[in-house]
Amino acid sequence: MFRTQYCVCRCFFTHNYFIKEFDLHVNFNDRTQFVKEYSEVLTSRGCSNPEQLIPQLEQEYKRRRNLHDESWERRQLLAREYKPLHPHLYTLQASFLDPKFVELTQVVAKELGQTGEGLTKHLKDHHQRIYSFPVFTTQFCHALVEELANYEQSPLPKARPNTMNAYGIKLDELGFDEFVTRLRSDYLTPLTRLLYPDWGGGQLDSHKAFIVTYREGQDVDLAYHYDNAEVTLNVALNGDYQDGELYFGAMRTEEDPKTRRLGYTHHLARGLLHRGQQRHGALPITEGVRYNLIIWLRSSSIRNRQCPMCCLEPELEAVRQGCGDGFTITNTDVCSAL
């Protein structure tokens, strides 16, 4: 018997620590390495004493070490204690989806190909392999935002969605795991198989799904970055805010001239697909609150060969619960083989 275990790459514990005040990603092994490697650049960005940043880096290390176990515990707690405002939202139904999205995925699944009318009618090509299309009905988006606000206002614990966005909601913890898995396998995979075959688009086997929120007094923008994903879906869940556009640059492995950025304005209920390794960021909102659903779509067939964060062959560490960062190892299960 073979057993697949989900893993993280060990670089998660040492790489890509984001220092928001100085808009800098750093690697952190220990004090000496950090001071030696980053003092100069931090000083040039106005940091008077780089050593003062060490406690926050040590705290982030601890958060990362305990992340998967603590996340699993929060998930159990929320399942017991959280009272959903709209319980029906938690099971994906075709009626939540824009009929144009359903048609689009059916056209693609039937392999009518790139020239099929349903494809060109509903899928907008923004160049650089970035595509947008309708995803949900506006009624569904309104109800989901009400649900999210209900949870935000509850006294129950909330985790930051990822290492850069400090505010938002991890959807697996709130009970949306089945929902996102069905969305991924029944609707998104036909599209990603066609559009990103070279990024494992036909072999997506896990995801990390979260809501990012931007509001005055919390995060209002997001620094330029790449995702821990092969392909990313980003859906706008509301429209009552000002500004907050996305901008895209070059792929992570390519030179990135600042002059060649592609802008994108979110539209309520519309989704955007892009390669996770294409650099992007979000400009500040100037009014209101912005809620977006982000799904980092992952393919172990791609990432088991090269980690998208350290760019090396991943050094795997199994997680006890959940899907880790979507890497896998397959073990022979000795007990069941006996």
Ligand SMILES: O=C(O)CCC(=O)C(=O)O
């Ligand atoms: O703010 C957005 O719409 C983009 C968020 C994003 O890029 C991310 O969370 O990885």
Ligand SMILES: [Fe+2]
């Ligand atoms: Fe991103």
